[in-house]
Amino acid sequence: MRIGGLASGMDIDSMVKQLMTAAKVPLDKLNQQKQQLEWKREGYRTISTNLVSFNDKLSTYGRTDSIDSKKATVTGASNVTATATGAATNSVLNISVTSLATASSVVSTGGVPKATLVSQVYSGGAGSITVGGATINFSADETIDSLVKKINNDKSSGVTAVYDTASGKMSFTNRETGEKDITLSGGLLTSLGMTTVNKGKDAVVVINGLTTNQSSNNFAINGVNISLKGTTPAGETSQIQVSQDEDKMVETIKSFVETYNATIAALNQKTSEERYRTFLPLSTEQKADMKEDEITLWESKAKSGMLKNDTILNKTLTDMRAAMITDVVLPDGSTINMTQIGITTGSYNEKGKLVLDETKLRAALQANPEKVSALFAQTDTSTKKDYTEKDGLFNRLKKVNNLSLSSMFEKAGTSKVSSDLTTEFIVSSQMGEQLRAFERKIADMNTRLTMKENQYYKQFTAMETAINKYNSTSSSLSSMLS
Incomplete structure (x- = not known):
């Protein structure tokens, strides 16, 4: 106390x-x-x-593509576009397009309204068809329109299904061009007359005198991405010049x-950075006696020159x-x-x-x-x-x-x-180790300071008790003498 x-x-x-x-x-x-x-x-x-x-x-x-950037400049026939990649070398490509790549497709022989139920064209009722790598299940009350949506929503089918409302016909087209076939099976497809696949063709391109087949109209050669937009008119060529992109x-x-x-x-x-050695970090007590802008200015100097x-x-x-x-x-x-x-x-x-x-x-x-x-x-x-x-x-x-x-x-x-x-x-x-050592020393010193503060209070308390006892004794003596 x-x-x-x-x-x-x-x-x-x-x-x-x-x-x-x-x-x-x-x-x-x-x-x-x-x-x-x-x-x-x-x-x-x-x-x-x-x-x-x-x-x-x-x-x-x-x-x-940054420090060794290349650019491709196309001149001549405008049926080709080109983009150089970082792997391209400075070179010239003369290109003539004989034919574009096409995709395999199959078209139904008969037409039906899109709201037609599967049961109206296929007597087997519910079942499934296989288109490419996808198996598509259907119910007897499935419509042709919803069947088309199912096929397009399944990426594994590898085809794009299209329904033409004018003719009532449906078609499947490979999403990739070239001679890739479309595999089909299922009684429903037979009922719709979708059995004969029109095979796609590769593009035929002459590059610097070399005739090549490309399964796509977009391909890369010598680090150049080439897109074919059409066949080359007779007697013309497209020239692609690959050079350093100086800019x-x-x-x-x-x-x-x-x-x-x-x-x-x-x-x-x-x-x-200037080191202000007289500006040391402020203690909590020092900050309490200062304004905010004064603290900011002081600490900016105290932090300066640490490195x-x-x-x-x-x-x-x-x-x-x-x-x-x-x-x-x-x-x-x-x-x-x-x-x-x-x-x-x-x-x-x-x-x-x-x-x-x-x-x-x-x-x-x-x-x-x-x-x-x-x-x-x-x-x-x-x-x-x-x-x-x-x-x-x-x-x-x-x-x-x-x-x-x-x-x-x-x-x-x-x-x-x-x-x-x-x-x-x-x-x-x-x-990190030094900071932990500081934390231990600070904790130890805080403990010792708390003990010292308690000791001071203990000593003053003893003094107060002694003075109070002396005052009491003096008061008693005074009363007796009076």
Whole structure:
């Protein structure tokens, strides 16, 4: 039980609070150190998410339809369209279409109204028919119209069923063109006269003098997707020229330069951020005496510079710059570097920022697009974690980023694969262990402080009790003497 200065007239609570303020100084320092460690860990997470996002973009840039993009230009007869894929090679295809591919079909010989019941055309009553790979069950009161819907709703049938209200006839057509047959069985189909299948035909196409059969009017050859729209008029051909898509490649490289610059800017900002050592994390008591905007301003300075000159980030920056400026060795032994295609580094103050000369880049693409593509997208097939001279710029940077992500994972417990800033930290990291040690020390110190506070109150209570006893004795003596 605490006695609040009734006998002595002193403000015991205030005195204990003052005594405890001095005793809490070591605890405040522990909380500040813990808070600074948490801020530093959050800084690592910001950088790690940035590097993961950069890696994702590098993978996108490295696709053949981005850095080695091709385009197909069609001239001559307009009965053909073409689209080049990343697998296409620079080439010319001369195409003449002799005939288009058609699909197998079967048509009923007689016509019936769509509301006609199955029982009116088929004496067997309920039963089933087989169309392609599908078995379609029907009842005696099934209508022709509902039967058509059942067939179309079953994808395994492989056909499209059509009912013509004018003629009352029904047809099945293969969903795929070419000589693929339609398998049919069932008494109902026989009753409708659907027994004779008109076989489809393959398209006949002459490509660079070679006559080929294609089961579809849409097919791929040499990495080019070709669509046939009609037969070629006599004496004409369609010419497909596959070439490098210079505009798409320029767009990819420009985007890469922008992303790279944004990434190193984020790293440079963290490693060179001003450190305000006199601005320490605020305690709960300190925040209570401050306005919200004052707290925000104070903490912005207190958080600043947590990763100033950080070894992991400095190494990442150094490795990224080295990866960019070092020559890439091509399979034939020749080399190429970014300066040859119009990419240079800015001034010293810009700390590794890349500058792109689009005119020089386009000239390099026109002269040797494959070599430019290799500079960025070539991959060393070895299993080395560090990049090699055979790795293109994209793969080099991904390896640098991965090593940095691994280092931050071990130290701060950040994710190596997530770009989400809310991803939880791995508690078994070095900083995770340090934070748990702080938590244990803080818990122990809080226990000791609680004991000290209780001891102070116990001592003041004893003093109050003694004073009260003295006052009582003095009062008794005074009464006796009077």
